[in-house]
Amino acid sequence: MTLLVEEERNASLFSWYRAEQRSFPWRGETDPYRILVSEAMLQQTQASRVIPFYNRFVTRFPTVESLAAAALQDVLALWAGLGYNSRGLRLREAARMIAADGWPTTPATLVDLPGVGPYTASALASFAFGARVPAVDTNLRRVLSRWHGEPLNGASLQAAAATALGDPASDWNQAMMDLGATTCVSKVPLCGACPVRDWCSGPAGHTPPRTQGRFEGSARQLRGAIVRSLVRRDATFRDVVQQTGFPTTQVEMALADLMSEQLVNRDETGVYRIAE
Numbered sequence: 565m566t567l568l569v570e571e572e573r574n575a576s577l578f579s580w581y582r583a584e585q586r587s588f589p590w591r592g593e594t595d596p597y598r599i600l601v602s603e604a605m606l607q608q609t610q611a612s613r614v615i616p617f618y619n620r621f622v623t624r625f626p627t628v629e630s631l632a633a634a635a636l637q638d639v640l641a642l643w644a645g646l647g648y649n650s651r652g653l654r655l656r657e658a659a660r661m662i663a664a665d666g667w668p669t670t671p672a673t674l675v676d677l678p679g680v681g682p683y684t685a686s687a688l689a690s691f692a693f694g695a696r697v698p699a700v701d702t703n704l705r706r707v708l709s710r711w712h713g714e715p716l717n718g719a720s721l722q723a724a725a726a727t728a729l730g731d732p733a734s735d736w737n738q739a740m741m742d743l744g745a746t747t748c749v750s751k752v753p754l755c756g757a758c759p760v761r762d763w764c765s766g767p768a769g770h771t772p773p774r775t776q777g778r779f780e781g782s783a784r785q786l787r788g789a790i791v792r793s794l795v796r797r798d799a800t801f802r803d804v805v806q807q808t809g810f811p812t813t814q815v816e817m818a819l820a821d822l823m824s825e826q827l828v829n830r831d832e833t834g835v836y837r838i839a840e
Contacts, residue, residue: 573711573763574730580759581739586611586746589619591738596667596692597628597659600677603684604655608648611745617646631656632663637795637838640827644792647784650825653839654679669693690734698725699737703744706770710748713765786810786818791838794828798837 585591588611590602601621605614621642625631631639634656643652657678668674670693674685682700689695698704700721708724709716716724730736747754750772755761789808793799799807805815819836822828829839 569763570728570730573760574728574736576759576762577739577743578730578735581735581742584742584746585738586742589615594692596688597631597662598622599688599692600628600658600680600684601655603687604651604679605646607651607684609646613646617642628659628662631659636827636840640791640838641795644788644795647788649788649791649827651679653825653827670695671697687737690737694732694734696729696731696733698722698729698733699741700725701741703748704737704740706750707740707744707748710753710767710769711760711764713769715769715771783814783818783821786814787822790815790818790822791827794836794838798835800835804836 588602590598593599593602602614602618605618605621624638624642625634636653636656639652639656640649643649646652655678658680661677668676669689671682671685671689674680674688675682677685680688686695686697687699687701690697690699704725705716705721708721708728711728712724730739743758743760747758750770753767755764755767758764786808789810790804793804793807801815801819804819805812808815810818819828819830823830826839828836830836
């Protein structure tokens, strides 16, 4: 791919982004704490669902210090309904590390924070600290694979992202996310509306992922129901079974998982509660 092609494609991408960018309460944010909150919530969750949770969360915990000092029960009370409650626990753990030691500022050091993987570290470094790095998420992988006409993974994906990266990197990352979320979608891409279709090999370069299993009746649903119940009040095992309506064996397994993840504790009398 020639440098001229990359420049022309990015110019078209940026022009489209300036006109069509999505509006979110965290978009354009420079406070690393608020960016961290948004990125933690956006993991495996649609942005439209995150908005009300994000707004309530940063209103209740406006600074990294306020989150670091919070009880887990208060954190999960605001997280309940968003799913994957362990993200809330890891976010508070990250806040405690930052409150004690200060902010790491590079992808290599941000990834040491609890709950922060390579994508989130790159996104934070780019959006909050001005690092010129691509934030490689599912959307970006799909778009780049279609540009190149083959599935990209691992080193080839990172190399393609580094070559394609435009300036400023923060805007390029946001533009690529928006393009993948609104136009270069997984199953039926809107190629006719794509601003970079002249520099793309077409949709065949990406294979849609396998559809996720049903949520209704799943272990995810049960775990969420247990956390919501315990946020309201402590409960015995029998209480949990009655409140969730799931079979006893499934409740046993879910409670064991939640305790292993340090989201839930059980005292000597057999009462379950949200961990401290």
